[in-house]
Amino acid sequence: MAMNLVPDELWDRIAPLLPVRPTRWHRHPGRRPVPDRAALAGIVYVLRKGVAWRDVPREVVGCSGVTAWRRLRDWTEAGVWLRLHAALLTELRRAVLLDLDDCAVDGSHVRALKGGNHVGPSPVDRARPGSKHHLIVDRHGTPLSVTLTGGNRHDVTQLVPLLDAVPPVRGRQGSPRTKPRRLYADRGYDFDKYRRLLWKRGIKPMIAHRGVAHGSGLGRVRWVVERSFAWLHQFKRLRIRYEHRADLHQRLVQLACCIICLRRPSKGRHRTSPIEGETSQ
Structure with a gap:
C-alpha cells in the first residue's frame, strides 16, 4: 500500500x-x-x-x-515542498510541457472547521469560517504557485503575492522564467491599479471588464484554472480545511500541486488522471 x-x-x-536526521550515538538510542x-x-x-x-x-x-x-x-x-515543486516545474519546462506565455489566476473557497490563521467569514457560505485557495496555472492548467488567505479576502489582493511566489523555472537555455507574458483573470481582478502593476512587471493583463456582457472569449484560455481547482479538490483533505496551522494546510495543497505536476507527462501521452493515473474514457 x-x-x-x-x-x-x-x-x-x-x-x-x-x-537528514542527526545520528544518535547513545548506547541505548531507543526505537x-x-x-x-x-x-x-x-x-x-x-x-x-x-x-x-x-x-x-x-x-x-x-x-x-x-x-x-x-x-x-x-x-x-525545512522548505521541502517548495523545492520539490520548483524541481518538478523545471522538469516540465525541459520536456516542453510547460507553457508560461499564457497563465490564468483565480481563487476558490473552502470551509475551515478548526479556525486558525487565514480564516475569515466566507461571503459565499453564510459568513461561516472559511479560507481561500488562490492559484495561478500555465496554459495547460499546471499549478505554478498557490497561496492561502481568509475566506473574506478579495481575490485581487493575492494577484501580486501569487506572481512573487512563482519559483524561477529553469530547464531551458537562458535566464530562468519567473513570470508569464499574458495573465488571464475574471472580472474580480478588474482594477486599474492592478492592471498597471502587471504592465509594470512586463505582463499583459487579459482581464474581463466589469459591466460588459459575457462573450469576450477570455474563457477559452482561463477555464484551465477551474479545471485545476477540480483536480485539487479530488484530494479529499483539501475540500475542507481541518488543519489549525495555516502553513501545514498550504503545504498539503502544494503537495497536491506537486502530484499533479508529476502526473503531467503521463497525462499528455495517455490521457491519464493527474490524481490516480487512471486512463480516461
Missing part, C-alpha cells in the same frame, strides 16, 4: 530534498525511527482519503498518523 501511495517517481524526486517513505505514505493517505490523522491505519501505511503529521511539520519548516 505504501508503494502505491508513494510511487518510485515521486520518491526518487523527494528523497534527496528531505533533511528506530519510522522510514521517511512510510511517513510520506501516511501524509499522502490523509491527503487523498481525507481521514483524520489519528485514523491513519498503521498496518496499511506503515506508520501512525501522529508520526506522519510530525514529518509533515518538520518537512514544511
Whole structure:
C-alpha cells in the first residue's frame, strides 16, 4: 500500500530534498525511527482519503498518523515542498510541457472547521469560517504557485503575492522564467491599479471588464484554472480545511500541486488522471 501511495517517481524526486536526521550515538538510542517513505505514505493517505490523522491505519501505511503529521511539520519548516515543486516545474519546462506565455489566476473557497490563521467569514457560505485557495496555472492548467488567505479576502489582493511566489523555472537555455507574458483573470481582478502593476512587471493583463456582457472569449484560455481547482479538490483533505496551522494546510495543497505536476507527462501521452493515473474514457 505504501508503494502505491508513494510511487518510485515521486520518491526518487523527494528523497534527496528531505533533511537528514542527526545520528544518535547513545548506547541505548531507543526505537528506530519510522522510514521517511512510510511517513510520506501516511501524509499522502490523509491527503487523498481525507481521514483524520489519528485514523491513519498503521498496518496499511506503515506508520501512525501522529508520526506522519510530525514529518509533515518538520518537512514544511525545512522548505521541502517548495523545492520539490520548483524541481518538478523545471522538469516540465525541459520536456516542453510547460507553457508560461499564457497563465490564468483565480481563487476558490473552502470551509475551515478548526479556525486558525487565514480564516475569515466566507461571503459565499453564510459568513461561516472559511479560507481561500488562490492559484495561478500555465496554459495547460499546471499549478505554478498557490497561496492561502481568509475566506473574506478579495481575490485581487493575492494577484501580486501569487506572481512573487512563482519559483524561477529553469530547464531551458537562458535566464530562468519567473513570470508569464499574458495573465488571464475574471472580472474580480478588474482594477486599474492592478492592471498597471502587471504592465509594470512586463505582463499583459487579459482581464474581463466589469459591466460588459459575457462573450469576450477570455474563457477559452482561463477555464484551465477551474479545471485545476477540480483536480485539487479530488484530494479529499483539501475540500475542507481541518488543519489549525495555516502553513501545514498550504503545504498539503502544494503537495497536491506537486502530484499533479508529476502526473503531467503521463497525462499528455495517455490521457491519464493527474490524481490516480487512471486512463480516461
